[in-house]
Amino acid sequence: MTKYLYKISSLNYSLQEKQILNNIQLVLPEGKFIGLIGPNGSGKSTLLKLLYRYIKPQNGQVWLREKDVWEIGEKQFAKEVAVVTQESSVAFDFTVKELVFMGRTPHKKLLKRDSKSDEEIVEDAMKKADVLHLANRNYSSLSGGEKKRVIVARALAQQTDVLILDEPTNHLDIEHQFALLDLLSECSMTVIMAIHDLNLAATYCDKLLLLQKGKLCAFGSPEEVLTVEQLKHVFNVDVEIMTNPFTNKPYLQFVSKKYKEKGKVNES
């Protein structure tokens, strides 16, 4: 029997008579770094929401390790899957440390106090996400990128096997983008991440899943998915594909219509 993490079968999702995801069939393997790519509005966030059981499909099913996600209790699901959404609003003004501690909630019995081990896990998560120095700050006072890193720390403190992130590099400066993706690619979790930066996706992801207008267009290695033809077809851009000498992964050199028409500078 195939060992899979997620299995998605005949999945359809519509809102107000608009079909947002159309007959998605997919098996996601365990332990990989999976990137979800596609143009604006192609259905990336919607697919992630179905994976982390925030919304229910009208047709089809999502299984997590042979169980329909809707048959898994909320607390058990939170022990298995952590989520970093695009915008994370926080109802009350908690400190960073209090918020990261909330990642431990699924593991705790009712009214049980935080243990020494919870303390260590939280501190380690804050260190990894580079927010330890912000521990006593109020979440609402943080910048967009700092907030994002706090939410990542909370997800790490949850100590799940699966981490789902919706555009986690949004708001992050280049150093923190690399730091976060280095961290995610070195952890033993299965990571499923929607991302717009195709070069970061090519560098870090083992597998890419390409959506176009709610349909699964391609699923495979970065080399298989990021081809000149496919990028032109789905994103309507021209690209030259090179190899990044540091990573040996595809490096995409995009060119806009304006500059394509002008041609290469040293060829004119």
Ligand SMILES: Nc1ncnc2c1ncn2[C@@H]1O[C@H](COP(=O)(O)OP(=O)(O)OP(=O)(O)O)[C@@H](O)[C@H]1O
């Ligand atoms: N609550 C909603 N009501 C109506 N339409 C919605 C709703 N949520 C999403 N949609 C529509 O569903 C489609 C897919 O949206 P989704 O957010 O999944 O796309 P995405 O690929 O994540 O886009 P982006 O790259 O812009 O974040 C879009 O056309 C969007 O407008």
